Amino acid sequence: MIFKLLSSQVPWLLLLACLFLQSAYRRQWANIRALFWLGATVGISDAVAAQIIKPFAARIRPCIALNWIHVVDGCAGSLSFPSNHASNGAAFAAFWFMWKGGPIGWFALACAFCVGISRVYLGMHYPSDVLGGFVLGSCIGGLSFVLARRFILSESPNTTAIKKEAV
Template structure:
């Protein structure tokens, strides 16, 4: 974390001002407001397409991931790092990173859902690659901003991606049995 700060002033991040501004924007992509809005839009699309089961499944998958994150934070009760100044305000526990985990859950779950509806491998790869990129940017921004240890973010990514994968496997299992998820 200190490697991402100026050696003469640990309160100042490395890089130009635009980099800090970009990191603030990237971290917002993992915030509750953005992830909730994106989830509502995705569920709304599925409802407009009359894909009731997929909409319900998406709500359950994302809500379950958020509840898992909250439970893990309480269970581990790890305090935020104090090695460097925080560049954003934070009010809860550190491990695992909620931004990293919830971004993985939302972006990867929606990415897989969209990719499943596509036939071409390039479009599928683009959708999944975009979901992974968004997830990585959010997590990296949390370390850059000084509000998470790298291990918090790695744990968030790991658990979030595992949850999204589990949800995908359940959806595939149901699909093979004739349920339209």
């Protein structure tokens, strides 16, 4: 049950929505920009894995290739490498870890790891699919954070002036 939940989009979308609402309530505009950027990062990770790498690698899922694999909830799709779930989770976790760090950053990394494990447990991916997804997502998340820090997280003259006026 927990592995199916980890593989669902619902908890992650709820988490992003809660963080967005909290940041909006507190008027933390830099956080809101970063959360939108983070959502786009996960979308890019998903698109690169599904639209570029999967058709190129063309590896068949273990639940199709190996008839003895126990599948918990049916075999979805046909291509396996890389795992989109692992890639998206790693992109989210890498960005979050670099942005927030600390215990919450480590928690995000642990959640991404659990998502990857769930994909193997559910019979949807080989371990190497998950590892490939982790590498891809970590690279995309890390690069995205570097760009976000450069373009949206750095203080602009307007935000500095607003902070000085508030003091």
